[in-house]
Amino acid sequence: xxxxxxxxxxxxxxxxxxxxxxxxxxxxxxxxxxxxxxxxxxxxxxxxxxxxxxxxxxxxxxxxxxxxxxxxxxxxxxxxxxxxxxxxxxxxxxxxxxxxxxxxxxxxxxxxxxxxxxxxxxxxxxxxxxxxxxxxxxxxxxxxxxxxxxxxxxxxxxxxxxxxxxxxxxxxxxxxxxxxxxxxxxxxxxxxxxxxxxxxxxxxxxxxxxxxxxxxxxxxxxxxxxxxxxxxxxx
Amino acid sequence: xxxxxxxxxxxxxxxxxxxxxxxxxxxxxxxxxxxxxxxxxxxxxxxxxxxxxxxxxxxxxxxxxxxxxxxxxxxxxxxxxxxxxxxxxxxxxxxxxxxxxxxxxxxxxxxxxx
Numbered sequence: 518x519x520x521x522x523x524x525x526x527x528x529x530x531x532x533x534x535x536x537x538x539x540x541x542x543x544x545x546x547x548x549x550x551x552x553x554x555x556x557x558x559x560x561x562x563x564x565x566x567x568x569x570x571x572x573x574x575x576x577x578x579x580x581x582x583x584x585x586x587x588x589x590x591x592x593x594x595x596x597x598x599x600x601x602x603x604x605x606x607x608x609x610x611x612x613x614x615x616x617x618x619x620x621x622x623x624x625x626x627x628x629x630x631x632x633x634x635x636x637x638x639x640x641x642x643x644x645x646x647x648x649x650x651x652x653x654x655x656x657x658x659x660x661x662x663x664x665x666x667x668x669x670x671x672x673x674x675x676x677x678x679x680x681x682x683x684x685x686x687x688x689x690x691x692x693x694x695x696x697x698x699x700x701x702x703x704x705x706x707x708x709x710x711x712x713x714x715x716x717x718x719x720x721x722x723x724x725x726x727x728x729x730x731x732x733x734x735x736x737x738x739x740x741x742x743x744x745x746x747x748x749x750x751x752x
Numbered sequence: 753x754x755x756x757x758x759x760x761x762x763x764x765x766x767x768x769x770x771x772x773x774x775x776x777x778x779x780x781x782x783x784x785x786x787x788x789x790x791x792x793x794x795x796x797x798x799x800x801x802x803x804x805x806x807x808x809x810x811x812x813x814x815x816x817x818x819x820x821x822x823x824x825x826x827x828x829x830x831x832x833x834x835x836x837x838x839x840x841x842x843x844x845x846x847x848x849x850x851x852x853x854x855x856x857x858x859x860x861x862x863x864x865x866x
Contacts, residue, residue, distance in 0.1 A: 519863075531857040531858070531859060532853060532856050532857070532858055532859070533858075533861060534853065534858050534859070534861070535860075535861050535862075535863055536840065536861065536862050536863070537863060537864060538862055538863070538864040539864050539865050542843060544865040546843055548865055550843075557842070557852075557853070558842055558843065559841065559842055559848055560841055560842065561862075566838065566862055568822070569823075569838065570829075570830075570862075571829030571830060572862045575862050576861055576863045577862050578859055578860060579860050580859060581850075581857070581859075581860060583854065583857060585834065585835045585851060586834060586835065587830065587834075587835055590830055591829065591862075594861055594862075635859060638857065642857070650833075651832070651833035652833075654833040655828055655831065655832065656828065658828040658829040659828065660827075661823065661824070661825045661826070661827060661828060661829045662825055662826070663809065663826065665823075665825055665829075666807060666808055666809040666822030666824070667809035667811060667822055669809070669820075669822040669823055670809045670810070670820035670821060670822035671820070673753070673754060673820040674754075674811060674816075674818070674820045677754055677813070677818060677820075678816065681816065686813075686815065686816075703864075706866045707864070707866060710866035
């Protein structure tokens with residue numbers, strides 16, 4: 518997907534740079550090898566861009582101009598129509614699935630418009646109405662509270678503990694980060710994905726982690742609401 | 753950022769946190785916050801005082817003997833539109849400095865396997 522966008526826009530002077538937020542770079546490897554990117558494809562196993570740029574879920578993106586200045590802050594980077602928006606909710610579906618799909622439908626459909634905005638910026642540069650001034654970019658970035666700062670510190674101590682091989686300590690730090698900054702899905706999804714299922718299999722995308730974190734992706738998605746799952750681009 | 757000691761020079765702090773001690777205060781990009789008396793004559797920095805003034809959470813892991821310093825807070829996620837120094841490896845470990853992209857527009861996309 519990103520490789521195709523890169524090929525389309527490279528002649529206009531725009532390059533895609535992807536950053537994989539994976540504690541274990543090898544988890545990202547097969548995706549990268551399958552995409553065979555010709556653009557820079559980087560790995561941020563320490564989650565540094567989370568706090569440097571305000572990334573709080575994936576995919577999210579920032580726009581950087583030719584001088585190294587941000588012209589749009591971190592925002593949800595869907596670039597195609599949501600597959601869930603068109604999905605019909607039927608009575609035959611399990612109740613939980615119906616509830617999750619209902620919440621997905623609460624997310625505004627921004628993919629096509631966001632993609633069109635990227636193309637407009639590639640073509641028109643600073644003249645694009647989607648390119649912000651430095652002051653606008655700072656003002657449009659997400660609020661950062663003292664709790665968010667503490668959450669970042671706790672998440673980082675969790676990574677350090679995990680790298681020491683002390684998984685219980687890592688989980689304790691990550692639980693603190695999750696409680697301090699519930700809207701940060703990066704902290705949650707990264708931590709949960711390290712848990713195995715009760716029968717020993719790798720955690721899947723649904724990330725049902727009741728046994729370890731006492732929660733699950735769908736519990737938290739339903740509690741936070743579809744509209745808060747990512748930062749909605751204001752175009 | 754992780755710290756294994758709170759004895760830090762202003763120079764080391766600037767390298768790690770991006771906040772540079774200047775006569776007008778602690779500065780990052782074009783934004784400066786006055787923090788009087790936090791830099792000693794020996795260039796040492798009162799990390800706890802700077803952290804408090806900038807709203808950076810300083811959290812100790814006593815068992816591991818390390819600290820983590822969260823980002824500045826009390827405002828927005830970005831304090832400046834200037835992209836901070838970002839150097840990250842590719843999947844084979846080759847470092848890539850984002851400033852190599854100067855002269856081109858960049859769509860920087862964060863994704864993950866999870």
